[in-house]
Amino acid sequence: MALLQIAEPGESTAPHQHRLAAGIDLGTTNSLVASVRNGVPLVLNDEHGRALLPSVVRYLADGTAVVGHAARAAQAQDPRNTIASVKRFMGRGVADVAHVESMPYVFEDAPGMVRLRTAQGAKSPVEVSADILRVLRERAEASLGGPLTGAVITVPAYFDDAQRQATKDAARLAGLDVLRLLNEPTAAAIAYGLDNASEGIYAVYDLGGGTFDISILKLSRGVFEVLATSGDAALGGDDFDHRVYCWLIEASRIGPPSLEDMRSLYMEARRAKEALSGADDVHVGLKLSSGDEIDVRLTREAFAAMTKTLVDKTLVPTRKALRDAGLSVEDVKGVVMVGGATRMPQVQRAVGEFFGQVPLTNLDPDKVVAIGAAIQANVLAGNRAAGEDWLLLDVIPLSLGLETMGGLVEKIIPRNSTIPTARAQEFTTYRDGQTAMAVHVLQGERERVTDCRSLARFELRGIPPMVAGAARIRVSFQVDADGLLAVSARELGTGIEARIEVKPSYGLGDDEVARMLRDGFDHVQDDIAARALAEQKVDATRLIDATQTALAADGDLLDGAERAAVDTAVRALVEVLEGDDTAALRAAVEVLGRATDEFAARRMNRGIQRALSGRSIESL
Amino acid sequence: MNPDAPAPGLPDAELFSRDHFELFALPRRFVIDDRSLESRYHELQSSVHPDRHASSPEAERRLSMQWSTRINEAYRLLRTPLTRARYLLELDGVDVAAENNTAMPADFLMQQMEWREALDEARDARDAGALDELARMLRHARRDAEELLVRQLDAEHDTVGAAATVRRMMFIARLAEDIAEAHETLDN
Numbered sequence: 097m098a099l100l101q102i103a104e105p106g107e108s109t110a111p112h113q114h115r116l117a118a119g120i121d122l123g124t125t126n127s128l129v130a131s132v133r134n135g136v137p138l139v140l141n142d143e144h145g146r147a148l149l150p151s152v153v154r155y156l157a158d159g160t161a162v163v164g165h166a167a168r169a170a171q172a173q174d175p176r177n178t179i180a181s182v183k184r185f186m187g188r189g190v191a192d193v194a195h196v197e198s199m200p201y202v203f204e205d206a207p208g209m210v211r212l213r214t215a216q217g218a219k220s221p222v223e224v225s226a227d228i229l230r231v232l233r234e235r236a237e238a239s240l241g242g243p244l245t246g247a248v249i250t251v252p253a254y255f256d257d258a259q260r261q262a263t264k265d266a267a268r269l270a271g272l273d274v275l276r277l278l279n280e281p282t283a284a285a286i287a288y289g290l291d292n293a294s295e296g297i298y299a300v301y302d303l304g305g306g307t308f309d310i311s312i313l314k315l316s317r318g319v320f321e322v323l324a325t326s327g328d329a330a331l332g333g334d335d336f337d338h339r340v341y342c343w344l345i346e347a348s349r350i351g352p353p354s355l356e357d358m359r360s361l362y363m364e365a366r367r368a369k370e371a372l373s374g375a376d377d378v379h380v381g382l383k384l385s386s387g388d389e390i391d392v393r394l395t396r397e398a399f400a401a402m403t404k405t406l407v408d409k410t411l412v413p414t415r416k417a418l419r420d421a422g423l424s425v426e427d428v429k430g431v432v433m434v435g436g437a438t439r440m441p442q443v444q445r446a447v448g449e450f451f452g453q454v455p456l457t458n459l460d461p462d463k464v465v466a467i468g469a470a471i472q473a474n475v476l477a478g479n480r481a482a483g484e485d486w487l488l489l490d491v492i493p494l495s496l497g498l499e500t501m502g503g504l505v506e507k508i509i510p511r512n513s514t515i516p517t518a519r520a521q522e523f524t525t526y527r528d529g530q531t532a533m534a535v536h537v538l539q540g541e542r543e544r545v546t547d548c549r550s551l552a553r554f555e556l557r558g559i560p561p562m563v564a565g566a567a568r569i570r571v572s573f574q575v576d577a578d579g580l581l582a583v584s585a586r587e588l589g590t591g592i593e594a595r596i597e598v599k600p601s602y603g604l605g606d607d608e609v610a611r612m613l614r615d616g617f618d619h620v621q622d623d624i625a626a627r628a629l630a631e632q633k634v635d636a637t638r639l640i641d642a643t644q645t646a647l648a649a650d651g652d653l654l655d656g657a658e659r660a661a662v663d664t665a666v667r668a669l670v671e672v673l674e675g676d677d678t679a680a681l682r683a684a685v686e687v688l689g690r691a692t693d694e695f696a697a698r699r700m701n702r703g704i705q706r707a708l709s710g711r712s713i714e715s716l
Numbered sequence: 717m718n719p720d721a722p723a724p725g726l727p728d729a730e731l732f733s734r735d736h737f738e739l740f741a742l743p744r745r746f747v748i749d750d751r752s753l754e755s756r757y758h759e760l761q762s763s764v765h766p767d768r769h770a771s772s773p774e775a776e777r778r779l780s781m782q783w784s785t786r787i788n789e790a791y792r793l794l795r796t797p798l799t800r801a802r803y804l805l806e807l808d809g810v811d812v813a814a815e816n817n818t819a820m821p822a823d824f825l826m827q828q829m830e831w832r833e834a835l836d837e838a839r840d841a842r843d844a845g846a847l848d849e850l851a852r853m854l855r856h857a858r859r860d861a862e863e864l865l866v867r868q869l870d871a872e873h874d875t876v877g878a879a880a881t882v883r884r885m886m887f888i889a890r891l892a893e894d895i896a897e898a899h900e901t902l903d904n
Contacts, residue, residue, distance in 0.1 A: 574785070700763075
């Protein structure tokens, strides 16, 4: 007798085609791309065998953009047009960016997000990031031998809504289908936890080039549950460079350097910092274009002393995360170190002293995030192997709320809520006959509106005139699995709905992304059509796969006529998939989507009922 | 097509609108087996979580987010004794927040004032040890209140008494938050 095959939702039923998916660590200093091949997650190297792509983009007057090592090498020579550490500007205005005075860029304060003026005009941080992501996408597609089904992009856990949305926009602009935004420390925990079959409470201490995250996770029987996360979205290795840079200027008694010299000094500062991870002291010798000469020696102790406040600064969020998780240091079984900046001995020492144990440094701190992202991407793309049933439960890092009377913030969703999550709050009018209500959405922990980040403002209009306090307006917040917020408001008496996706107020609306996409392809019209067709084919193939997997598992939920309708729609889609008609493909995908709506609902119910009755798949 | 089937793209109304205890297949009572709750939570999320439906058609992804949200909310409420007790009372038609604090017994009001003063003193003196000590006392008071709720909710079905205990716990929870905030201020 043939045994029935039962697949978990999202699990692939053999035989089927392996879908190409990648995990991308879009870092402040360096970026990486990784993928799972033959069941093994691997970082993908460039043609010279290098894993790290420096997150530096140089814009040349002839319209070309140079990304990576060559761009980094040109920093001192062409500082204005060579953008480094762009991650620090994502979703940020000029006022939010630290050390603007020692940056060589020309900033434009556009609504929502800064722009950087280059030889190719004003560039949004989203566009610069997209240029980095595009190189990684091309590297992955060349290495894997085909277009990507989708990618998981990592973000600092402490990134707010604006920064997350900017990252997702950048990925779209780079032609990537984002399967998920994944928090960097969580990605590291997946890579570490699956590799070591760990159980218990773990802390992930992630000090990158420009961001610091601390996450407390509970690992139990294949579930990675984030209990609390905290951090500082503007603290990282760059700040250590800045301290050394300032010291170099002071110790050498030189005046304010030129843009070019500033870059050279920064590069020397970084080199000295990195050297001190292996040596007790380092010599810095440099002749500046001004004629000044730098000739100094920096010891490890002096470096540790000048950066002590930075290291201490990371322990504040660490304490906060533990408190939020309701735990103390004794509860923590292991501390996983992530990010290049955790190579600094003074960081390892401070973390070890704080937790009372030697931190875990057995995974490459530069690669572990990309590896975790690749593992997640592989599963999300539908390549889940039989028995690979781990689950990730993550949280939002910052509370979400609304402005109320007197400039105060009413919290709607508290920080560290497990996502996806939704909450609603009812408000009322405060004037007789009031017909509109302003809704101001904020993110942050402070009580006053001015101390929180403004995410969106919108108005609910058309409230029927009533006496003050009679209207009931329900404002609902929904945070999805990417940690992105959508807000809607409704007057409960009349059901008038004003709905908003919080995104547009960051300066990059959907239409702007669409325009950038068009601009990017203007000179190669064929490319855009080819790309659209390729993407539509990937979508269609994925849908056919998903439908067949679903039919194999739960086909009995459909009666004969329903099944016939679905089969017809599948066949129709398979047929147009042979051709090159993008519009016909899109239409056939929609038809199949509609034909399976009801089926999806029944399958979901069955899954829940199985879980409810304790008859989970593995016990069947 | 089955006329009782839910509308396309919407969660099954009957299943979706069950109370949180039913959703987790747990008896409706205050004393709860934490491990059953957690493992049921993990099982349900394993079935509905968006990560399990990431490459599915749009309608299924939407359903998955709604269900996953629903289960997170239920777990949040059931996991913590205070919110679980409030929810049980709500199911019994008792709105804890409707009555105001003046209904609290005088001795608890006195206790409240003492705790508040202790917090203010510790904050002014920037005394982390005193904050810890206060937090420890509050944990005790919370445990006492939880034990009282076991009797009031599960044995005596004394909803009026339980509502008073819940209000007391709400005050303790708020004070605990203030202590955490004071700790944070000391850290910075």
